[in-house]
Amino acid sequence: MTALLLAGPSFLYSAPPDPIVLLLEGQRREVLPVVRGAIELLPLDQVVEGIGVTTRGDAAGGALTLAYGGREAELYRGKSLASVGGELRLLPAAVLYEEGRWLVPVEGLPRVLGPLLGRNVEWRAALRVLILGDVAIPRLGVTTYVSGDAVRVVLESSEKIPFRVLQEPGRVTVAVPRDVVDVRFTQERLTGGIVDTVEFLGGKEHLFAIGLGRRFQQVKAYEQEAPARLVLEFLAAPATVKPREVAGGAAAAPTPKPAAPPERPVRTVVIDPGHGGEEVGAQGPAGTLEKDVTLALARKLRAALVNGLGLQVFLTRDKDQELPLDERTAIANNYKADLFISIHANASRSHGANGSEVYFLSYQASDDDSRRLAQREGAAPSSGPPPGSDSALAMILWDMAQAEHLQESSALASRIQEELAKVTGSEGRGIKQAPFRVLVGATMPAVLVEAAFISHPEEEKLLGSEAWQNKIAAALMRGIALYEADQARRAGLLGPGPRTGS
Numbered sequence: 001m002t003a004l005l006l007a008g009p010s011f012l013y014s015a016p017p018d019p020i021v022l023l024l025e026g027q028r029r030e031v032l033p034v035v036r037g038a039i040e041l042l043p044l045d046q047v048v049e050g051i052g053v054t055t056r057g058d059a060a061g062g063a064l065t066l067a068y069g070g071r072e073a074e075l076y077r078g079k080s081l082a083s084v085g086g087e088l089r090l091l092p093a094a095v096l097y098e099e100g101r102w103l104v105p106v107e108g109l110p111r112v113l114g115p116l117l118g119r120n121v122e123w124r125a126a127l128r129v130l131i132l133g134d135v136a137i138p139r140l141g142v143t144t145y146v147s148g149d150a151v152r153v154v155l156e157s158s159e160k161i162p163f164r165v166l167q168e169p170g171r172v173t174v175a176v177p178r179d180v181v182d183v184r185f186t187q188e189r190l191t192g193g194i195v196d197t198v199e200f201l202g203g204k205e206h207l208f209a210i211g212l213g214r215r216f217q218q219v220k221a222y223e224q225e226a227p228a229r230l231v232l233e234f235l236a237a238p239a240t241v242k243p244r245e246v247a248g249g250a251a252a253a254p255t256p257k258p259a260a261p262p263e264r265p266v267r268t269v270v271i272d273p274g275h276g277g278e279e280v281g282a283q284g285p286a287g288t289l290e291k292d293v294t295l296a297l298a299r300k301l302r303a304a305l306v307n308g309l310g311l312q313v314f315l316t317r318d319k320d321q322e323l324p325l326d327e328r329t330a331i332a333n334n335y336k337a338d339l340f341i342s343i344h345a346n347a348s349r350s351h352g353a354n355g356s357e358v359y360f361l362s363y364q365a366s367d368d369d370s371r372r373l374a375q376r377e378g379a380a381p382s383s384g385p386p387p388g389s390d391s392a393l394a395m396i397l398w399d400m401a402q403a404e405h406l407q408e409s410s411a412l413a414s415r416i417q418e419e420l421a422k423v424t425g426s427e428g429r430g431i432k433q434a435p436f437r438v439l440v441g442a443t444m445p446a447v448l449v450e451a452a453f454i455s456h457p458e459e460e461k462l463l464g465s466e467a468w469q470n471k472i473a474a475a476l477m478r479g480i481a482l483y484e485a486d487q488a489r490r491a492g493l494l495g496p497g498p499r500t501g502s
């Protein structure tokens with residue numbers, strides 16, 4: 001959009017110009033510009049109308065005086081300069097006087113009105129907006145995430161906006177109820193058949209349109225604050241549909257539905273690659289950064305879970321970015337994930353330390369190493385005082401969301417650790433507990449996996465190797481599959497009804 005509007009090629013001249021929007025504090029006006037050559041000019045009387053500027057014209061003498069709050073500015077007919085408070089200011093083109101109207105080049109208006117009004121005056125050429133005073137224009141960006149069974153479209157905004165989401169045949173639209181928005185996005189095509197296109201159509205409603213693909217089944221929308229954004233989640237047919245049925249094109253045909261397929265205990269998993277951005281995590285002796293290893297492992301695990309188990313999987317971050325601990329669990333909660341897996345790499349000052357560890361949340365760390373680890377990875381807020389010293393603080397932690405899921409978290413940690421041990425040969429380490437802040441707010445079974453010691457030269461090499469990453473991802477996938485089977489068996493034994501009794 002930006003590039004289109006900035007361009008002023010000659011073939012556009014014959015078309016009537018688009019109005020220019022004047023944004024004042026609490027007011028919006030549209031003014032039609034006058035085009036002369038390559039220059040757009042605005043009738044000055046329409047610009048300063050109602051803002052307390054008085055004008056004294058002297059067409060014969062060829063000057064116009066503007067007065068505001070004891071200050072004065074002068075414009076001169078046919079001249080590309082103005083005088084403001086006695087100082088001369090150059091304008092990009094000449095001021096014109098036509099049919100009783102003073103016309104001022106739009107680009108030059110800030111140089112005259114800014115100092116005259118003693119306020120911020122800005123011309124935003126790309127948006128065709130002239131701002132007078134303190135007016136914030138919301139900036140919008142779009143990010144898309146594609147996984148096997150879902151597409152996430154995130155509208156990030158510089159301020160909270162009450163977006164209007166509408167599902168229409170073949171598309172979902174989002175209207176932005178603001179006078180002017182600064183959109184840094186034009187169009188994106190997506191693969192996978194759930195969402196085909198994301199486009200900014202613009203117009204009065206600043207409409208975004210998301211074109212739905214053949215695999216689309218449903219859309220969920222929710223808002224997040226700080227940073228403000230609208231998250232749209234487009235889901236494909238449920239995970240119980242085998243991928244090859246979809247690939248064969250049979251999904252579009254009305255296939256007879258099996259009578260109430262049993263609900264899987266695990267459908268959605270959120271994987272959290274630890275650290276990111278400036279916050280690099282631990283660093284290996286050869287310089288490998290934890291934040292990079294965790295992202296690589298998370299992506300491989302996502303592929304394994306989507307392709308191997310047919311699960312719906314989201315990452316809390318899919319690029320090198322900083323992300324607060326609380327936000328990571330918030331993402332899992334928003335997705336109503338059935339499992340939350342935070343991935344890390346361990347570090348120790350003792351050079352021999354090696355192997356994998358799987359943690360779930362507790363108020364007390366199971367040993368000193370675990371306590372130190374939890375401190376390094378981000379400890380829960382109430383883990384400061386020595387355990388047992390303040391039962392009220394302990395209560396705060398146990399009040400938190402994760403407290404309800406500890407039994408399942410422990411079961412998941414065991415299954416994952418069993419499978420990891422087969423790859424890493426670290427049976428001795430077992431599952432541990434520590435007050436990790438990233439687990440506290442999770443409203444589902446949640447574990448933290450320390451895949452290996454990045455501080456150990458040989459394990460650092462392994463952590464950076466794709467083959468080993470694939471092995472770890474496969475082990476995590478098997479652990480999750482075993483946990484799911486356990487849960488399904490339990491649900492079967494318990495009969496119909498709530499699937500968890502703990």
Ligand SMILES: [Zn+2]
Nearest residue numbers: 274281344345
């Ligand atoms: Zn870490």
